[in-house]
Amino acid sequence: KAGVTQTPRYLIKTRGQQVTLSCSPISGHRSVSWYQQTPGQGLQFLFEYFSETQRNKGNFPGRFSGRQFSNSRSEMNVSTLELGDSALYLCASSLPGDNEQFFGPGTRLTVL
Amino acid sequence: DQQVKQNSPSLSVQEGRISILNCDYTNSMFDYFLWYKKYPAEGPTFLISISSIKDKNEDGRFTVFLNKSAKHLSLHIVPSQPGDSAVYFCAASVGIQGAQKLVFGQGTRLTINP
Numbered sequence: 001k002a003g004v005t006q007t008p009r010y011l012i013k014t015r016g017q018q019v020t021l022s023c024s025p026i027s028g029h030r031s032v033s034w035y036q037q038t039p040g041q042g043l044q045f046l047f048e049y050f051s052e053t054q055r056n057k058g059n060f061p062g063r064f065s066g067r068q069f070s071n072s073r074s075e076m077n078v079s080t081l082e083l084g085d086s087a088l089y090l091c092a093s094s095l096p097g098d099n100e101q102f103f104g105p106g107t108r109l110t111v112l
Numbered sequence: 113d114q115q116v117k118q119n120s121p122s123l124s125v126q127e128g129r130i131s132i133l134n135c136d137y138t139n140s141m142f143d144y145f146l147w148y149k150k151y152p153a154e155g156p157t158f159l160i161s162i163s164s165i166k167d168k169n170e171d172g173r174f175t176v177f178l179n180k181s182a183k184h185l186s187l188h189i190v191p192s193q194p195g196d197s198a199v200y201f202c203a204a205s206v207g208i209q210g211a212q213k214l215v216f217g218q219g220t221r222l223t224i225n226p
Contacts, residue, residue, distance in 0.1 A: 004155070033212045042218035043156075043201060056213040090155050094212055099144050099205060101212065103155030 002026065004093050004104035012110045018079040021107045025072050025093030031055075032074040033101060034066060037088040046089075049074055050096070078109075086111045115139045116204050118217035126225050131189040133220050135202035138183065142204035146214070147176060147187050150199045159200075160187070192224045 005024045013019050025032050033056075034046040045058040049068035066076040072093075078085055088108050092101035117136045125131045133147075143164040148156035162169040162176045162185070169176050175188045189196055199221050203214040 031212045033214075035214075035216075043203075043214075043216035045213050045215065048212040050212070058213070092155070092212075099146065099161060100158050101214065102158070103148075105153065105155050 004091055004102055006091050006104040006107050008107060010108045013081050014112050015081055017081050020075055020077045021089055023074045023091030023104060026102055029093035029095055030072050031094045032068055033092045034076050035090045037090060081111045083111050116215050116217040118202060118220050120220050122221040124223045124225060125192050127194060128191045131192045131222055133187040133200050135185045135217050136183060137204050141206045144205045145185050146203045148201045156201060194224050194226060197222060197224045
């Protein structure tokens with residue numbers, strides 16, 4: 001069974017630009033969560049989607065948004081990038097009602 | 113407001129000895145706890161979990177202990193092996209509804225010395 005895949009793996013952007021990251025969950029997993037990992041803050045929850053609906057949201061500004069498609073694939077978008085958005089963005093998928101999340105390798109975003 | 117805290121950023125243990133990683137939490141609503149292991153350039157990998165109705169869960173070399181009154185959990189690895197060198201995160205959730213919204217600690221880098 002293929003794991004969670006994330007594209008691209010690495011990305012370099014400049015301040016003010018926007019970026020879209022993609023996540024393909026494990027087949028059959030309908031819940032997709034996104035996390036931001038930074039050295040100072042650790043892993044922080046961004047949002048979770050289930051059946052194309054945002055079910056949970058973390059404490060991030062509105063510049064961070066996401067969506068989920070009917071095939072459970074998910075994208076997250078960050079607009080008006082700031083230097084502090086440089087981080088590893090991780091996507092995780094899980095089965096409904098299952099506490100165990102399976103993480104992808106992440107997308108390393110660098111904002112210059 | 114750090115609801116899950118791992119106060120030791122790093123830990124060094126000799127191969128064959130016991131590794132003990134600690135985690136504290138402040139939110140009494142948390143009722144499910146997990147440990148994840150992370151290698152560089154990879155996503156976190158699930159290791160072991162424990163529900164608040166238990167105080168201990170074992171899986172091979174890994175044991176997690178939960179002390180609800182102290183709001184403290186620990187992960188014991190016995191015996192430690194070089195391949196255990198990684199960053200370990202503890203995480204917590206509130207019920208099944210919160211299962212996909214994990215609150216993570218900041219991680220502890222474990223180094224196993226041969």
